[in-house]
Amino acid sequence: MxxxxxxxxxxxxxxxxxxxxxxxxxxxxxxxxxxxxxxxxxxxxxxxxxxxxxxxxxxxxxxxxxxxxxxxxxxxxxxxxxxxxxxxxxxxxxxxxxxxxxxxxxxxxxxxxxxxxxxxxxxxxxxxxxxxxxxxxxxxxxxxxxxxxxxxxxxxxxxxxxxxxxxxxxxxxxxxxxxxxxxxxxxxxxxxxxxxxxxxxxxxxxxxxxxxxxxxxxxxxxxxxxxxxxxxxxFVADFIGRVNFFEGRIGPGREVAFTVGGRKEIQSRSREFAQGDPVVVTVRPESLRISHGEGGFLSGKISKAVYLGQVVEYEIDTGRDKPVLAVTHNPVEEGFFSPGETVGVDFSPVAAHVLPA
Amino acid sequence: MTRGSTARLRRDIKMVVGDPLLLIVILLVLASLVIFIIYPLVSVVLTAFRTGTGYSFSVFRDVLASRYLRQAFWNSVMMGVLTAAAGAVVGFLFAFAIARADIPFKKFFHVIAIIPVVSPPFIGALSIIMLFGNNGLVTYSLLGINNYPIYGFRGLLFAQVVTFFPVAYITLRGVIESISPTLEDAALDLGGSRWKAFLKVTLPLTIPGIAGAMLVLFIETMADFGNPLILAGSQFPILSVQAYLEITGMYDLPKGSALSILLLAPSITAYFLQKYWVSRKQYVTITGKPTTSALKSVSPGAKWLLFALCLVIAALILLIYITILWGAFARVWGYDSTLTLQHFRDVFGVGFQAVKDTLTIAGISTPAAGILGMMIAFLVMRKRFPGRRFMEFTSMLSFAVPGTVIGIGYILAFNRKPLVLTGTLAILLLNFIYRYIPVGIQSGVAILRQVDPSIEEAAVDLGADSKKTFFRITLPLMVPAFFSGLIFSFVRAMTAISAAIFLVSSSWNLMTVQIMSQVESGRLGTAAAFSVILVGLILLAILLIRTILVLRYGRFGGAAVKI
The missing domain is CATH 3.40.50.300 (P-loop containing nucleotide triphosphate hydrolases)
Incomplete structure (x- = not known):
C-alpha cells in the first residue's frame, strides 16, 4: 500500500x-x-x-x-x-x-x-x-x-x-x-x-x-x-552530475541542427517536437569523445586539463560562451591532451538527450 | 488578519483541543497569570484613578501638585540613571580586568563581586550607616564628627552602586568573554595600538551589552526599597519609599497607588527598551572553538592600573561586609566594641519565628516558582497555541514591575472577596512564586535553546504523546537548569523586601522585614546579626544545591550552576 x-x-x-x-x-x-x-x-x-x-x-x-x-x-x-x-x-x-x-x-x-x-x-x-x-x-x-x-x-x-x-x-x-x-x-x-x-x-x-x-x-x-x-x-540535467548543453533547432527528420557545430541525429527526446522548435541537447562529459586535431562535431582548444588519477578532466574552448567539459577514463590508453592543443569533440547519438530550450 | 494567519490560528486551536491535558495545563497557567499578576496590577491602576463617584485624574493631580512628591519622582529617576552609569563603569572595569587583563587574584575578585548578589540588597545601606552615620565608626569614632550628613543623595548612590554593580559585572563579563581575543589580535596585527584595539574593536562590540546592563541596573535601582528606606532620609524623598509611607503610614491607598504607577512607568519603559531594542543589537561572535590568546590585550601599565582599581573596589566591598560582621558581635556599635553573642541570642530568641517563616516561605515558593517557570518555558518554546505570546509577556512582566507596585497590588486585590488572603501564608507564597517565575523561565528557555527540538520530535515519532514526551524526555533534560534557576530564586526570595513588606503580618514575618525594623529602632547590632545569619543561610543553601547537582550530574551539573 x-x-x-x-x-x-x-x-x-x-x-x-x-x-x-x-x-x-x-x-x-x-x-x-x-x-x-x-x-x-x-x-x-x-x-x-x-x-x-x-x-x-x-x-x-x-x-x-x-x-x-x-x-x-x-x-x-x-x-x-x-x-x-x-x-x-x-x-x-x-x-x-x-x-x-x-x-x-x-x-x-x-x-x-x-x-x-x-x-x-x-x-x-x-x-x-x-x-x-x-x-x-x-x-x-x-x-x-x-x-x-x-x-x-x-x-x-x-x-x-x-x-x-x-x-x-x-x-x-x-x-x-x-x-x-x-x-x-x-x-x-x-x-x-x-x-x-x-x-x-x-x-x-x-x-x-x-x-x-x-x-x-x-x-x-x-x-x-x-x-x-x-x-x-x-534544472535536473544541471543539478544531477555535470553536463554540457548544446543549443539548436529541430530539423525535418530526427536530427537537430546545432547553432554551433552542424547537424546530428539524436535518439532520446524528452517529448515530441515540431520542426523548427528551439531545443537544447544535453551530453554528459564522460560521453564526449576527444581526438587529436580538428574534426568531429565540434573543435576547439584545450584550456584546462586536470589529472585526477583514474580520470582526466578537460575544459575545451570552442568559441561558445561556456567551455565544453569532457572526461576521459583511461588516460593511458586514450592518450593525454595538453593545454593549448586543438582537439575534435564528438558524441554518440544514444548518449545525448533533447530538451526544450 | 490575513488568510494565512487565520488558518494558522485554526490549526493552533485544533492542535490544543486535540490534546486535553495540554489544554488544561495551558488554561490553568493562563488563568493563574491573570489572577496573580494582571489582576493586582489592574487593581493598582483602578485604585489610583477611582474617586468617590467615578474615575478621574484627580489623585494624580494632587500627587503632581506636591513639590515633595514631584521631587521624589525626579530623585528616583536620577538615582536610577546615575546608578546605572556608575554601576556599568565599575562592572565593566571588573569584567574587563578579570576577562582580559590577566590580573592576579581573578578568582578572589570574582567572589567579591558575587557577594552583593547573594546578600540582601540593603546590607550596603546598613553598613554605611554603621560606618558614617551618627555613631559611625569612621565619622564618629575615628574623626569625631557628630551627625555627618550621610543620609540622602551621596550615601544612597554609594550604596546603590555597591549593591547593583555585580549585575553589570556578570552581564559584561559574559559579553567580553564571548568576544574572541583573535579579533583583538587581528587589530594589533593590522598595526593598531592596544588602546586603539580596545577603542575600535572591544568597546564597540560590548556597547549593546553595556546598554542592556544599564537598563537592568536602572530598573533594579528604581525598584529598590531597602537602601532608600534606610538611607534616603526625609530631605531626599524616593518614590518607592513614599508609596510605602502613603499606604502604611497614611492609609491613603489611592495616593500610594498613584505613586506606584509613577514608579512603574519608567521601569516598564526601560524594560521594553531592553527587551525589544537593545537585545536585538547584541552581536554574536561565536567562532566555534574558544581561542585563548596570549592575553596581550592590555599593556602592563594598564594591567596594574586596573588591578589597583579592582583592589580599591574590593576593599570597599569587604569593608562593608566586615563592618556588618563586626557589628553583629560588638556590644553597642560605636560605643562599646567588646565582643558579645547577645545579638545572636536576640535573633534566636524573639526573632527566631521570622527565621523559620523566611525559610518556610522561600523553601516552598522557590521550587514552586521553578517548576512553574520550567512549564511556562516549555509551553512558550515548544508549543503553539493561542495566547502563547500573552503567556510569555505576562510571566516575564514581574522583572519590570517594582516590588512596591506588586505589593500594593496584592493588598488591594486580595483584601476583598472573592479572594481574601491578606495576613495569610498563601499571599506571601503566591507573591513570591509569581515574582520569581522569570528566573525559572529564563534558565528553562536557555536549556531548551540547546536541546535540539528533533530530540522531542523523535520521542513523538516513536509514539509518545505530549505528556510522555515531557516527563520522559524534556523534563529530565531540564533538571540541571531547574536547579541553577533554583539558586537564584532562592536568593531573591530570602532577600526580598519591597513587595513582602506590605504582605507580612503578625503570624507570618520575614527576616528582611525584621532587619528593617531593627534598623529603624536603632538596634544596629541585632540588624547586623540578622543579616549575618541570612547570608549564612543563603550560602548554606547554595552549597547544598550545588552538592546535590554535582553528585547527581557530575561536572556537567556543576557547570550548569555557575554564578
Whole structure:
C-alpha cells in the first residue's frame, strides 16, 4: 500500500514580509509502493524536508492528502502514525543509555521488559552495535550514533521509514559506507522508505526511485538511470552530475541542427517536437569523445586539463560562451591532451538527450 | 488578519483541543497569570484613578501638585540613571580586568563581586550607616564628627552602586568573554595600538551589552526599597519609599497607588527598551572553538592600573561586609566594641519565628516558582497555541514591575472577596512564586535553546504523546537548569523586601522585614546579626544545591550552576 501524496501544498508565512506567504511545497503528488525506497533530492530550500515532515505528521499540509497504508492520515498526530524517522541530528536522547534509546518505542507500547531486552539485543546484533547497550550516547562514534538512530527507528517495525539527511554529519568515507548499510538494512526488513538528501551520489546509491524537487515543485520522478540519462528539465540535467548543453533547432527528420557545430541525429527526446522548435541537447562529459586535431562535431582548444588519477578532466574552448567539459577514463590508453592543443569533440547519438530550450 | 494567519490560528486551536491535558495545563497557567499578576496590577491602576463617584485624574493631580512628591519622582529617576552609569563603569572595569587583563587574584575578585548578589540588597545601606552615620565608626569614632550628613543623595548612590554593580559585572563579563581575543589580535596585527584595539574593536562590540546592563541596573535601582528606606532620609524623598509611607503610614491607598504607577512607568519603559531594542543589537561572535590568546590585550601599565582599581573596589566591598560582621558581635556599635553573642541570642530568641517563616516561605515558593517557570518555558518554546505570546509577556512582566507596585497590588486585590488572603501564608507564597517565575523561565528557555527540538520530535515519532514526551524526555533534560534557576530564586526570595513588606503580618514575618525594623529602632547590632545569619543561610543553601547537582550530574551539573 505504501505512501500516497495527493496534491500536497504547504505555505508558510514569510518572515520578512508579514502579509506574504512562502510556498514550500506546491501540488506534490506521488505514490510510493510497498517496500520501495524513494529519495527526495534537491538543493536546500526545495521543499524536500517539508514534504518529509508532512508525511511524518510534524507539519500539516495547507491542502492535499497524505495516505499511509491505505488510510488517510491528515488528522492523525505524528505519535499515532505508523512512521519512524531517522533525524539529521540523530536526536538520540542524551540522558538514556544506548539500549534504552533503542527500546524506547517498544517501552512506549507497553511491551514487557524481557521482550524489549531480547528485541533490543537482536537489533543491536544486526546493526553491528553488539555490547554497546549500557553505553551513554556521547561515548559513541558518529557512525555508531547513526546506527543507534536507525535501530531505534526500525525496532518498531513501522510501515514507513523516514530519513532526513541522515548522513550529512558523517565524514566522506563513513558516509559511503553507511549508505550501503542503510540500503542493506532496508532490504533486509523490506520497509517502505522515504529518504531526503541533497547529495546526488547518495540518492543514486540507495534509491529505487528519485524524486527531484526544485523551489517547491516536483520536477521529475524516475529511477536513478532515468534521472541521470533522461533528465526532464534543464534544472535536473544541471543539478544531477555535470553536463554540457548544446543549443539548436529541430530539423525535418530526427536530427537537430546545432547553432554551433552542424547537424546530428539524436535518439532520446524528452517529448515530441515540431520542426523548427528551439531545443537544447544535453551530453554528459564522460560521453564526449576527444581526438587529436580538428574534426568531429565540434573543435576547439584545450584550456584546462586536470589529472585526477583514474580520470582526466578537460575544459575545451570552442568559441561558445561556456567551455565544453569532457572526461576521459583511461588516460593511458586514450592518450593525454595538453593545454593549448586543438582537439575534435564528438558524441554518440544514444548518449545525448533533447530538451526544450 | 490575513488568510494565512487565520488558518494558522485554526490549526493552533485544533492542535490544543486535540490534546486535553495540554489544554488544561495551558488554561490553568493562563488563568493563574491573570489572577496573580494582571489582576493586582489592574487593581493598582483602578485604585489610583477611582474617586468617590467615578474615575478621574484627580489623585494624580494632587500627587503632581506636591513639590515633595514631584521631587521624589525626579530623585528616583536620577538615582536610577546615575546608578546605572556608575554601576556599568565599575562592572565593566571588573569584567574587563578579570576577562582580559590577566590580573592576579581573578578568582578572589570574582567572589567579591558575587557577594552583593547573594546578600540582601540593603546590607550596603546598613553598613554605611554603621560606618558614617551618627555613631559611625569612621565619622564618629575615628574623626569625631557628630551627625555627618550621610543620609540622602551621596550615601544612597554609594550604596546603590555597591549593591547593583555585580549585575553589570556578570552581564559584561559574559559579553567580553564571548568576544574572541583573535579579533583583538587581528587589530594589533593590522598595526593598531592596544588602546586603539580596545577603542575600535572591544568597546564597540560590548556597547549593546553595556546598554542592556544599564537598563537592568536602572530598573533594579528604581525598584529598590531597602537602601532608600534606610538611607534616603526625609530631605531626599524616593518614590518607592513614599508609596510605602502613603499606604502604611497614611492609609491613603489611592495616593500610594498613584505613586506606584509613577514608579512603574519608567521601569516598564526601560524594560521594553531592553527587551525589544537593545537585545536585538547584541552581536554574536561565536567562532566555534574558544581561542585563548596570549592575553596581550592590555599593556602592563594598564594591567596594574586596573588591578589597583579592582583592589580599591574590593576593599570597599569587604569593608562593608566586615563592618556588618563586626557589628553583629560588638556590644553597642560605636560605643562599646567588646565582643558579645547577645545579638545572636536576640535573633534566636524573639526573632527566631521570622527565621523559620523566611525559610518556610522561600523553601516552598522557590521550587514552586521553578517548576512553574520550567512549564511556562516549555509551553512558550515548544508549543503553539493561542495566547502563547500573552503567556510569555505576562510571566516575564514581574522583572519590570517594582516590588512596591506588586505589593500594593496584592493588598488591594486580595483584601476583598472573592479572594481574601491578606495576613495569610498563601499571599506571601503566591507573591513570591509569581515574582520569581522569570528566573525559572529564563534558565528553562536557555536549556531548551540547546536541546535540539528533533530530540522531542523523535520521542513523538516513536509514539509518545505530549505528556510522555515531557516527563520522559524534556523534563529530565531540564533538571540541571531547574536547579541553577533554583539558586537564584532562592536568593531573591530570602532577600526580598519591597513587595513582602506590605504582605507580612503578625503570624507570618520575614527576616528582611525584621532587619528593617531593627534598623529603624536603632538596634544596629541585632540588624547586623540578622543579616549575618541570612547570608549564612543563603550560602548554606547554595552549597547544598550545588552538592546535590554535582553528585547527581557530575561536572556537567556543576557547570550548569555557575554564578
Amino acid at each position: 505504501g505512501v500516497k501524496l495527493v496534491d500536497i501544498t504547504k505555505t508558510f508565512p514569510d518572515l520578512s514580509h508579514p502579509h506574504r506567504e512562502v510556498t514550500a511545497v506546491r501540488n506534490a503528488s506521488l505514490e510510493v509502493r510497498d517496500g520501495e525506497f524513494v529519495t527526495f533530492l534537491g538543493p536546500s530550500g526545495c521543499g524536500k524536508t517539508t514534504t518529509l515532515r508532512i508525511i511524518s505528521g510534524f507539519e500539516a499540509p495547507t491542502s492535499g492528502e497524505v495516505w499511509i497504508s491505505g488510510q488517510m492520515v491528515n488528522d492523525i498526530p505524528p505519535n499515532k502514525r505508523d512512521t519512524s524517522m531517522v533525524f539529521q541530528s540523530y536526536a538520540i536522547f542524551p540522558h538514556l543509555s544506548v539500549g534504552q534509546n533503542i527500546g524506547f518505542g517498544l517501552e512506549l507500547r507497553g511491551r514487557p521488559r524481557r521482550e524489549i531486552r531480547t528485541e533490543v539485543e537482536k537489533i543491536m546484533e544486526v546493526m553491528d552495535l553488539k555490547g554497546l547497550g549500557q553505553r551513554r550516547p556521547d561515548q559513541l562514534s558518529g557512525g555508531q550514533q547513526q546506527r543507534v538512530a536507525l535501530a531505534r527507528a526500525i525496532i518498531n517495525r513501522p510501515s514507513v521509514l523516514l530519513f532526513d539527511e541522515p548522513l550529512s554529519n558523517l565524514d566522506a568515507k563513513l558516509r559511503e559506507q553507511m549508505r550501503l548499510e542503510i540500503r542493506r538494512i532496508q532490504q533486509t526488513f523490506g520497509i517502505t522508505s522515504i529518504y531526503v538528501t541533497h547529495d546526488q551520489a547518495e540518492a543514486m546509491t540507495v534509491s529505487d526511485r528519485i524524486v527531484v524537487m526544485n523551489q517547491g515543485d516536483i520536477v521529475q520522478i524516475g529511477t536513478p538511470f532515468e534521472i541521470y540519462s533522461r533528465p526532464a528539465t534543464r
